[in-house]
Amino acid sequence: MNAPSGEHDVIVVGSGAGGGMAAWRLAAAGVKVLMLEAGRDYDPYSETPMFNWSREAPLLGGGTPEKDFGYYLASIGGWTLPGEPYVSAEGNEFMWWRSRMLGGRTNHWARNSFRMGPHDFKPYTRDGLGVDWPVSYDEMAPYFDRVEKLIGVYGANDGLENHPDSGPGVLHEPPKPRINELAIKAAANDLGIPCVASRRAVLTKNMGERQACFNATNCGRGCNIGAAFQSTTSLIPWARATGNLEILTNAMVYEVETDRSGKATGVHYIDKISGEHRFIAARVVVLAASACESARILLNSKNAQHPDGVANSSGQVGRNLMDTVGAGIGAQVPALENRPRYNEDGTMGLHLYIPFWDYQRQAAGALDFPRGYHIEIGGQFGEPGIGMGGASGRVDGYGPQVxxxxxxxxxxxxxxxQRGEMIPNEHCYAELDPDQRDAFGIPILRFHYRHTDHEINQxxxxxxxxxxxxxxxGGTPTYGTxxxxxxxxxxGGQIIHEVGTARMGDDPATSVLNGSGQSxxxxxxxxxxxxxFASKAHKNPTLTIMALADRSCDHLIEKMRAREI
Structure with missing residues (x-):
């Protein structure tokens, strides 16, 4: 029976960045927590093929229906899930990537952990577009410090505009740049463009039971030594160790139930193994199922008190959908040919990156787009794929010369x-499809999505x-021209940074949540x-999700102790 064994104070729906942080903070405070995860159980210690070669896997490690990103990658889920469809409205296209495993996307994310800055929290004040957040960077800075120290982030303090420094001793030492990164840095610097140490949630020194990265395996496969942060090797085990966390997997939540006074009494979910519908009561409900899934749960939770869905008196649930603006360019550089072979794996992801540098000209109106972007750079010696890193497309013939x-x-x-900021617009939202349901009988989402000239010019x-x-x-572009x-x-959705469907704000008429994340x-x-999220800064969202969840838990714990909730 996929049912809880006891009573719980708080139900947390989802087990990724936000759900993992909520479970750990609440359980550590003595709160009895029940976590519901729509995907299957996942053990990163026994299920992580860190040292397998792709040639040992079916289709040389290529994607499968269960694992879009590759056979060995820790990414159970994908763009399409059997029995769980979604649609895009005519003339629109949005790709919805969903995780179906304990720990969610934290098991396979890139670990890029860039802080949002002062401009990012008050964008409307800066350029008159979108909305300001109800919190400032100064309010969030201590939480960024706390989360960075907790999960372990490498990087450097460069004193750049809107790329805030961390507190003293917070960051781990960054790894040394690779040769290609140094070449890019030299060329960028010649053009007045900065190229600095990246920030990634990968340990370069030991932290308790988590070991420093040994620079040898692919972070996307998961990390059973705990070097690359994922909730399944840190937040969730820490929460379980308190004795205050119980987890149900294969539990698809589809409705928040409320009483006549409008308060939440618990959630309805489907046991995906048996197909049985169940209800669990709790004092508090925390949704952390991912931006679009949480919106779907709210929109499906209709009753006399909430005819348009729970927490939707503003009509903003599902609205303001945003994703990172993304594009790519590649090149072949003759100066990098015939290099001596050596191990260039490093921490697998970025060692250097290009932060946005044109804020001053942007503020002066010299640019034709209002928000920034950063550039993630790559290219190295590594395990050759079928295309040999692009080399096979540049050779012809046969024999020794090939x-x-x-x-x-x-x-x-x-x-x-490119990883850029998108400004919310009226054409981007998710709604319930009036006719279609998934295999569990739950109404599915229909997406609307369009970029504007802001993103195109960027x-x-x-x-x-x-x-x-x-x-x-001296290189030659190979794509992106x-x-x-x-x-x-x-x-839309392809970068998998979707946010904004139940935004926080200062006004109940225009937002779903207050500045603490409370409905x-x-x-x-x-x-x-x-x-x-009230806006989608160009910074990858995971670090900010955890910092906001950490802050929300401070407020929730305080209210629970005061018996206000």
Missing amino acids: KEDVRRYYGSFIHFS TAHFQQNILAIIDRL QDDPKDMMAK WDVPNLWIMDGAM
């Missing part, structure tokens, strides 16, 4: 990924500057995932 050409090109390819700026860096390196920036932009309409309902 082998020599492949060896010459290998390691000479670089790539650049992508053009990225392309112009990256092509200048490639030219400075489309004449129209719209043709190189990622689809304006339902005081014992809290949201602690990306749904609460």
